[in-house]
Amino acid sequence: MRTTHLGINGPEVGVIGLGCMGMSYAYDMNAERDDETSVSVIRGAVELGSTLIDTADVYGPYTNEELVGRALKDGYRERVVLSTKVGLEISNEAPAAGTMPGLKKDGRPEHIRASIDASLRRLGTDHVDLYILHRVDPEVPLEDSWGAMAQAVTDGKARAIGLSEASVEQIELAQSVHPVTAVQSELSLWTRDRLSDVVPYCEEHGMAFLPFSPLGRGFLTGRFTSFDQLPADDMRRKLPRFQQENIKANLAIVQRVHDVAEGVGATPAQVALAWVVAQGRRVIPIPGTKTPKYLRENVAAGDLILSDEDLAMLNNAPQPEGARY
Numbered sequence: 001m002r003t004t005h006l007g008i009n010g011p012e013v014g015v016i017g018l019g020c021m022g023m024s025y026a027y028d029m030n031a032e033r034d035d036e037t038s039v040s041v042i043r044g045a046v047e048l049g050s051t052l053i054d055t056a057d058v059y060g061p062y063t064n065e066e067l068v069g070r071a072l073k074d075g076y077r078e079r080v081v082l083s084t085k086v087g088l089e090i091s092n093e094a095p096a097a098g099t100m101p102g103l104k105k106d107g108r109p110e111h112i113r114a115s116i117d118a119s120l121r122r123l124g125t126d127h128v129d130l131y132i133l134h135r136v137d138p139e140v141p142l143e144d145s146w147g148a149m150a151q152a153v154t155d156g157k158a159r160a161i162g163l164s165e166a167s168v169e170q171i172e173l174a175q176s177v178h179p180v181t182a183v184q185s186e187l188s189l190w191t192r193d194r195l196s197d198v199v200p201y202c203e204e205h206g207m208a209f210l211p212f213s214p215l216g217r218g219f220l221t222g223r224f225t226s227f228d229q230l231p232a233d234d235m236r237r238k239l240p241r242f243q244q245e246n247i248k249a250n251l252a253i254v255q256r257v258h259d260v261a262e263g264v265g266a267t268p269a270q271v272a273l274a275w276v277v278a279q280g281r282r283v284i285p286i287p288g289t290k291t292p293k294y295l296r297e298n299v300a301a302g303d304l305i306l307s308d309e310d311l312a313m314l315n316n317a318p319q320p321e322g323a324r325y
Contacts, residue, residue, distance in 0.1 A: 001049035002014070006081055006130065006182060007208045008207075010160065014302060016277065016285055016302040017210070017284050017286040018042065018045040018050050018287070019288035020042065020064055023035075024064035024067055025061075035070075039067070041289060042067075043076055045299070046080055048299045049299065051081055052081045052284055054286045055068045055085075056084055056086075065119055068123060069123040073124065080129075082128050082130070083128065083132060083182075083210075084130075085131075085134040086119070086131065086134060087135050088103045088105060105138070107133065107136065107139075108137070109147065112133075112148035116128075116152045126156075127157050128159070130182055132163065133149055133162070133166075136163070136170055143173065147178075150177060153178070160181035161178065162180060162181050162210075164183070164185065165184070165186075166198070167197075168198055171183060171198070175205075181208065182209070183202055183210070185210075185211065186211065187212075187213075187279070187285070189220055189257060189314060191213070194209075199279060199280055208284055209282060211276050214276045217239070219247075220268060220272040221269045225247065225251060227242060227243060228244075246320075246321040249318075250322070256316075259313070260314060263310070264304070264306065266304055269287075269294070271301075271304070273298060275314050277301070278306060
């Protein structure tokens, strides 16, 4: 796979990483987990050059970090750039803006300091390569949260730190306290908001941009054409874009991806991922999968170069109907 760097001075990684959330959390939540297959997918990603591995303490909660830690034994840990996140907790409260259902923000310094130690224990490592503040907590000054994140670097528990779903103003404030290596936000053909501000800011300042849900939570692959196709326990049933009236309208985006895929001899998933990679030199999507088949499909997208004409067709795809959360 082609490679890039995690920030201007960061380690080399494949242009497509692996998001591990879905192996333990959010999608098909009550379905039987196949941890053995998930371990093989993580290790297979490393073998194929997809070396940025992303998890978070809240996934599970906690069980996803344990799964990733298990997969990275036997010499795999030294071959990956390992990222985990802190700052969200399971909650029955109504979710805040920009947060998935069932979660609340917690950016207190004492929470961050305790959480890094717990994450390292679950991951079975003495440091992570990237520690990300999962969401900025509006109840805690960002300087305080970011100072605790920076302390993890000082203590040798993290090589670098980053932000998730942050604005340019928040990134600038954090940067004044300690360097921001990477910013993680949603980016796909049905979530293009950050292309006007955060993505160019990261490009200008040498930061990596890590798109999560680059396949539109699976929608851009063409797998779902109806709300009723979503598993009964699936988190996507709570998201506006997956409601039936919006799904019908959003299929126009999927059709555009399909049309380009037919022209270049690739799958819709590969085209959707290649479009994301094309958005910047250090844009590194982290699609999630639980199966070896889709892992190989996603990884192959790292070597798909779309023409200017193909990119223009995709850029002109309709905007989505429905909010993200």
